[in-house]
Amino acid sequence: MTTSIAIERVETSKITAVDFDNLPFGSVYSDHMLTCDFVNGKWQAPKIEPFAPISLAPSAKIFHYGQSIFEGMKAYKDADNNIMLFRPLDNCKRLNKSAQRLVIPEIPEEIFMDGLKALLEVDSDWIPTNDGSSLYIRPFMFASGNGFHASPADAYKFIICTAPSGAYFGGKVKVLIEEKYARAANGGVGYAKAGGNYAAQFYPTQLAIEKGFNQVIWTDDNTHQFIEEAGAMNIFVRINDTLITSPTSDRILDGITRKSILQIAEDNGIETEVRKISVGEVVEAAKNGSLKEMFGAGTAAVISPIAGFGHKEDEFELPVLEKPYATILKKMITDIQTNKAEDPYGWRVFV
Template identity: 60%
Template sequence: MSDLSIDIKISKVSESKIQSVDFNNLTFGKVFTDHMFVCNFVDGAWQTPEIKPYQPLTIDPSARVFHYGQAVFEGMKAFKDADDQIWLFRPEDNFNRINKSSHRMAIPEFPKAYFFEGLTQLLRMESDWIQKGKGNSLYIRPFVIATEPAISASPSNSYKFMIICSPAQSYYAGEVKVLFAEQFSRAADGGVGYAKAAGNYGAQFYPTSLAHAKGYQQIIWTDANTHEYLEEAGTMNIFFRVGDTLLTAPTSDRILDGITRKSVIQLAEDNGITVEVRRVSVAEIKEAAKNGSLKEIFGAGTAAVINPIAGFEHAGDAFELPKLENSYASFFKEKLMNIQYNLSEDPHGWRYGV
């Protein structure tokens, strides 16, 4: 992308902290790069963006984000190929989604030129933090918070849009087993389930902790009305392979329009794999597990790309999934990562050079 005529104030660190980072032993989301992007919304307009040293914020205790949860975020990754070129994967989808999330939370939408020029400049400055090698990446977290110091229950008049970055290794969660939700819900009709609102994730932590206590790593949420239909997991959209057909729930105002999800559906169609985007019932999947036609369950999301699921439990019934030599999960992960790391053709134009 060519440079845009956007005025961004830039302040650089006097010395990088990169030498103190062990890139072979990274805990996901714990280490952050030298700089961050910041832009404030004041007096009805987004102000001049800044890139400055990563540092704590000074924020009033009465800032509305603390009291009414006006906060949305995105998750993205930057990749570096063998020639040191930096790539993003479908960033326009992330930009559109954070503004869709903002709109639902009564937060002013962020200008596209500010987003792309700010992100481009930030990634160029942090290029050394993006390690080469398949599996290595720079996780990118754009987010917006309400900053007006006022505790009356109404939308904020001021906001802070930020982008912070964290180096990441290949994500391996170990063997993942899940519970199908019977009581708790992630989202309801007419709610904010389709938005990446901070509260959606905070509300999941307690039910998920109950699942952990039973030896399960995640929950696959069911619909709030009947708990009969499977929707998505905590940080991933979910796919089921029954026979050779891939099933996944349709997006709605309860389900996040996942970018990895959309990519998997397209890659399946490209490679002659039948995909059915429809409601998937708990009873259907349990029956498929009993009769042997359920071959795989896997999650799709930015952090893990594709995360295979080894087994599930519902209403006291536990099921193990077969270990497959040539799984759909491994096939899609390979296809996606080859595009992300500029190792294969990109027929849909998903790759974005920085």
């Protein structure tokens, strides 16, 4: 470790009050958090302190102009109590890509990685070992500088919080293909993990829920003829035995799970295509029986199978397969993440 990190530990841990056999996702928080401030044109020394509320002035620019970005990661423990991360440098690079787009100062890689590892060592007892559970990690940065004038802030805060969590989704997921609202536009911030992207999703998603669906499949902003993402996840479509996903762009997040799925699928003989997928193609495939699977891919759920989808006034159910790609690929990825399988890619990083 090259970064000097001051550590202030909690007087009494909350861990004894946590039921690790029944963990919700992302709503039970570990004892500590990492914080680091950007002031006077540079990042200060990071520190680890008790998880607690943040004090900000009402004039802090985060409240007015939305300079806020985040990442999602997980930490795991294997049978020998080794602590592992999955492709953490990709998260750091993507956070800085988001920072650049929102004119937030990039976080140095050594602060991100050294701070994260130190935080996991301090809160190592919070990393669950039950199957399907993990320690969810939320790094985020936001404008803490003050002012009502519409310009980038002069001060920022970087924080990493963690939450022991169970599975993200449960049960069958039904999605509605969106025909009016758009998640992102060309030249916009769709490729960045900006908080405002997700805020803008809530309303159309709520409309879909009121119609009996769980989530929305986003389509392109111009014609709504091409599917792009599933809720807050990248989307995969299997037609016959070919696994297809949309190319990344200004509108589509460069998902780390997405990249991992493509690599593992190709290396295991599954034919993949990265190309535009039209709504008409998916609907026609559902009608003629060649649509075998659809699933979302992201850090939280890893892979979330889609049981059916709605388009206009029609609803389609996907077939129940004996060995779906979703199940096969999810096991391959999670086995690498949890040190149950070899990692030929160097994705697994030990703390």
